Amino acid sequence: MKKIGIITSGGDCGGLNAVIKGAAQMAHSYGAACYVIPNGYAGLYNLLEFDSLVELTADRIDSVNANAAGSEAGHSRVKVKNIKDEKKYDRIKQGLNKFGIEGLVISGGDDSGSVMVDLSENGIKCIHAPKTMDLDLQTYSVGFDSTVNRIATFAEDIKTTGRTHNRIIVMEVFGRYAGHTAFRAGIAADADAILIPEIPVDFDALYEHCKKIYTRRVMTSDVRAGTYLILVAEGLRNANGEELYDEAAGIDAFGHKKLAGAGIYVQNELSKRFKNDPTIKAFMQESKMYVEGIYEKPEVRTVTPGHLVRCGRSSVYDVNFGKEAGAGAVVLLQSGLSGFTVTGFSQGKIGYIPAKEAIKQRHVEAETAAYYEKMGVCFGRKPPQVAAPGFAQKTGQIERYLSI
Numbered sequence: 001m002k003k004i005g006i007i008t009s010g011g012d013c014g015g016l017n018a019v020i021k022g023a024a025q026m027a028h029s030y031g032a033a034c035y036v037i038p039n040g041y042a043g044l045y046n047l048l049e050f051d052s053l054v055e056l057t058a059d060r061i062d063s064v065n066a067n068a069a070g071s072e073a074g075h076s077r078v079k080v081k082n083i084k085d086e087k088k089y090d091r092i093k094q095g096l097n098k099f100g101i102e103g104l105v106i107s108g109g110d111d112s113g114s115v116m117v118d119l120s121e122n123g124i125k126c127i128h129a130p131k132t133m134d135l136d137l138q139t140y141s142v143g144f145d146s147t148v149n150r151i152a153t154f155a156e157d158i159k160t161t162g163r164t165h166n167r168i169i170v171m172e173v174f175g176r177y178a179g180h181t182a183f184r185a186g187i188a189a190d191a192d193a194i195l196i197p198e199i200p201v202d203f204d205a206l207y208e209h210c211k212k213i214y215t216r217r218v219m220t221s222d223v224r225a226g227t228y229l230i231l232v233a234e235g236l237r238n239a240n241g242e243e244l245y246d247e248a249a250g251i252d253a254f255g256h257k258k259l260a261g262a263g264i265y266v267q268n269e270l271s272k273r274f275k276n277d278p279t280i281k282a283f284m285q286e287s288k289m290y291v292e293g294i295y296e297k298p299e300v301r302t303v304t305p306g307h308l309v310r311c312g313r314s315s316v317y318d319v320n321f322g323k324e325a326g327a328g329a330v331v332l333l334q335s336g337l338s339g340f341t342v343t344g345f346s347q348g349k350i351g352y353i354p355a356k357e358a359i360k361q362r363h364v365e366a367e368t369a370a371y372y373e374k375m376g377v378c379f380g381r382k383p384p385q386v387a388a389p390g391f392a393q394k395t396g397q398i399e400r401y402l403s404i
Contacts, residue, residue, distance in 0.1 A: 001102040001333055003033050006056070006326075008071040009040035009078075009112035011174075013133040014146025014314030016071040016107060018322030019329075021064050023105045023129075024056035026327035030334050035101060040076035041115055044104075045083060047095025066319050069146060069311050080115050089122045096124070103333040105326060107131040107142065113341065113359035120339035120355070127329040128341040128355045129322075133310060136178035136361045139343045139353070142325060143310075144180070145317040150309045151185035155231060158303055162227030166218060166289065168210060168270060168300040170230045172263030173309060177235040179364045181309075186231035186377075193228075193378040195266065197235035198364045201380035206230075206266075207273040209378040214298065215283050224287050236262040263302040270300045328352070 004027050008016050024034040035053040037043045043050075054060065064072050080088060096102075103125040106116045109132030116128045130139045133147035151173050162169040175181040179196025186194035192213055195201055210228050217226030237243055274280055274297040284290035284297065314322070324345040331350055332340055341358035343351035373383040 001030075001032055003035065003100045003102055004330060004333060005035050005037045005044075005053075005096070005099075005101040005104045006073055007037050007040060007044060007104055007106045007108075008073045008075055008131070009106065009108035009115070010075060010131065011109070011133065011143075011310060012070045012075055013131065013143025013310050013318075014069040014312075015142035015318030015322035016073075016131060017064050017068055018066040018314065018319040019105070019107045019129045019131070019142060019326035020056070020072055021061055021066045022323030022326030023330050024061045024064075024326075025323075026330040027056075028058065030330070032330075032334075034330075035099065036073045037101075037104075039074040040108075040112075041078040041080055042076040043074070044092055044095070045078065045080065045088065048091060048098060050095075050099075053099055066323065067314050069314050077111070078115075079111070081118050089119075089124070092119070092124060103127070103338070105129060105329040105333070107326070109134065109141065110137060110359040110361060113137070113355055117339060117355050117359070125333060125338040127332045127337065127339075127352075128358065129325040129329045130341055130343075130358060133181060134175050134178055135180040135184075136176070136363070137341075138358050138360055138362055139341060140321060142318055142322045145321075146313070146315040147174075147309050148181055148185040148188065149315050150312065151181060151231075151305065152188035154303075154305050154308070155185060155189035155191060155229060159227055159229060162229065162301075163225050166224075166226060166298060168214060168228045168230070168298060170232055170263045170266050170270075170300060170302045172232045172234060172266075172302060172304045174306075175233040175235060177363075178361060179233040179235075182231045182233035183364050183369070187372060189229070189231070191229045191231045191377070193230040193380060194372075195230060195232045195236055195262075195380045196364055196369075197233055197237055198366065199369060199379045199381055200237045200239045200241060201266075202239045202382065203266075203269040203273070203380070205382050206378060206380045207270055210270060211274075211277070211280075218287050219283075224289070230266060232263050232266055234262050236265070263304055267300045267302045271297075274298055274300070 027034040034056040107129040130137050130141040132141040133143040135144040173182050177197045214228040325342045328342040328350040340352040341355045
């Protein structure tokens with residue numbers, strides 16, 4: 001291939017500029033030119049209307065900061081299959097032919113990946129560089145490491161406010177129906193409770209854990225100061241399996257519910273229990289916080305960092321993986337492949353699997369959550385009875401495992 005196009009799509013995150021840079025640099029090594037197709041699939045559909053495209057020459061690629069989050073190529077959320085134009089695929093092919101583009105490197109998550117599969121099945125050559133801060137693909141995805149590091153930092157920082165005001169802090173983060181971001185960031189930030197879609201929440205169990213830890217911290221502090229931190233994934237469900245979100249948020253371009261409001265729901269459930277718990281008045285009096293009619297129970301506050309977890313700087317891991325995935329996608333295109341997802345680069349080999357398999361949703365494993373429950377983390381339930389953790393013993397080149 002002599003000309004390759006680059007598209008980034010879906011939500012922005014860390015590592016995307018590294019994908020762009022890696023793809024362009026690898027294309028140059030093949031003597032191929034690389035072009036930005038701006039604004040995701042919207043730009044691809046409207047390619048026929050462009051007068052020119054930005055070529056990622058050596059000088060232009062120098063100006064792309066691989067460490068910056070976000071994407072030099074821009075994004076949009078457009079499902080090509082849903083475009084009402086019956087000749088949409090012909091229109092896209094005509095746009096590609098106009099600029100002589102023979103193949104596409106597409107970086108996106110499950111939704112963007114499904115569009116990429118659709119394009120490949122309609123005769124458009126493309127390779128997928130996996131990207132989603134949610135980590136819910138079957139492969140590692142650009143953006144996750146950058147995002148969880150930012151969430152963990154925010155969560156750790158907010159404890160100073162929580163402790164100063166003796167508040168229970170609820171932090172709601174992205175992740176849709178997979179809880180990886182809340183889970184891993186919560187573990188890193190020493191969160192007291194982590195609520196994820198994979199484990200329906202028993203609010204009575206959560207309250208008992210919160211009350212026990214919070215009151216102990218306040219009463220054992222020499223200045224009567226304490227806090228309790230909860231990380232909540234947006235796709236939360238209660239014990240009845242009902243999704244907890246604000247229905248007024250509507251749906252997105254792919255027909256998905258916009259999940260928001262789980263944090264407020266958790267706040268309200270805990271606040272109700274504090275208010276109705278007859279032992280709380282005595283605790284407030286004993287801790288010298290009680291003021292009748294004004295300050296009769298602990299405060300529960302919700303914080304939503306939102307898009308702050310997507311922006312800023314990329315982690316070192318995401319920059320490395322992004323460059324390798326972008327470069328690997330070009331190599332696969334130059335090898336005549338289409339419809340695959342790059343899984344990584346190791347020992348001189350580029351890994352790849354069919355994109356149809358890569359975009360299948362992956363969830364937090366129940367065994368992993370149970371492992372951390374044994375260490376005292378609350379997942380909004382009474383911990384199940386499980387066997388003691390096993391161990392892995394490495395002898396020479398043989399690694400043996402015992403399951404928990």
